[in-house]
Amino acid sequence: IGRELVHFADIDSTNNYAKKIGNDGCPHGTVVTAERQTLGRGRVGRLWQSDNSRGLWFSIVLRPDLEPEKVQIITLAASVAVVEGIIEVLDINCGIKWPNDIILGSCKLGGILTELSAEPGHVNYVVVGIGLNINQDSGDFDQELQDKAASLKLFTGKTHSRAKILSGILKSFEKIYTMLLAGETRQIIDKWNKYSVTVGKEVRIISREVEYIGTAQSVALDGKLVVKCKDGTLREVSSGEVQVRGL
Ligand code: BTN
Incomplete structure (x- = not known):
């Protein structure tokens, strides 16, 4: 290279x-x-x-x-x-x-x-x-x-x-x-x-349809961010659809 x-x-x-x-x-x-x-x-x-x-x-x-x-x-x-x-x-x-x-x-x-x-x-x-x-x-x-x-x-x-x-x-x-x-x-x-400075932090996920708060867990093998929501569910977030803000 x-x-x-x-x-x-x-x-x-x-x-x-x-x-x-x-x-x-x-x-x-x-x-x-x-x-x-x-x-x-x-x-x-x-x-x-x-x-x-x-x-x-x-x-x-x-x-x-x-x-x-x-x-x-x-x-x-x-x-x-x-x-x-x-x-x-x-x-x-x-x-x-x-x-x-x-x-x-x-x-x-x-x-x-x-x-x-x-x-x-x-x-x-x-x-x-x-x-x-x-x-x-x-x-x-x-x-x-x-x-x-x-x-x-x-x-x-x-x-x-x-x-x-x-x-x-x-x-x-x-x-x-x-x-x-x-x-x-x-x-x-x-x-x-x-x-990563994101993992372990509270993040606000902002996309066109939804907005929610959770804790960033890790990045998955496909590059998606795994977020644990307040109700305990895990969501995978891909970079195209959302913004992530630290709180
Ligand atoms: C970002 O938004 O964080 C990405 C910025 C990437 C900028 C670099 S500078 C060299 C290359 N040429 C561009 O026009 N953009 C990338």
Whole structure:
């Protein structure tokens, strides 16, 4: 992973470019990075502020031999890889907020946007887009992010090498991807649960139809969050349909 690397000064979104070259047949493991994105995309149609070169904005094209239904595990694996990469390079412990926010202190340090190209029963490619705040000062974030966003610089008071962090994350991603191919799903989920800041917490599940409160138990093998409701029943929540708020 990362043997082929394409770097841009400016681009709309590294995920968009990764999808383009994914369609054109680029090799498995190709990484696309950019200094700045003009149209960085977040989950559920949100924008991702990445108009400066103080963060890491990159996408990885994968060609896994998996059924499309099993791709969810790749996003979980990616969040574990980010956390372990940061531990390895900087010895800083981040957490994961379900489904895949990277949390430092109580603020969001990074996020992951996975996009899939598949036909029934077959995955063409998966793009894993990772955004991580590294050297931002609080003034670099848009007003509405100021009290929600973290950066490694804000946390440590020091500037960090984006290249070293990228290489650390790619290395840990390679390791966890090898586990995934070897079918070690349980071990990946165990790691995810270990880093999770959601598990054990009271959460509010908000979807279009219902809203309820429960305690997050764990993430299941298919990536769904298992929530124990007040009446004792267990519900499985998938990331597409709901928002989870800590209480
Ligand atoms: C989230 O909403 O938490 C996911 C954010 C993902 C942002 C990254 S930055 C690199 C890649 N390119 C994009 O347009 N988005 C992802």
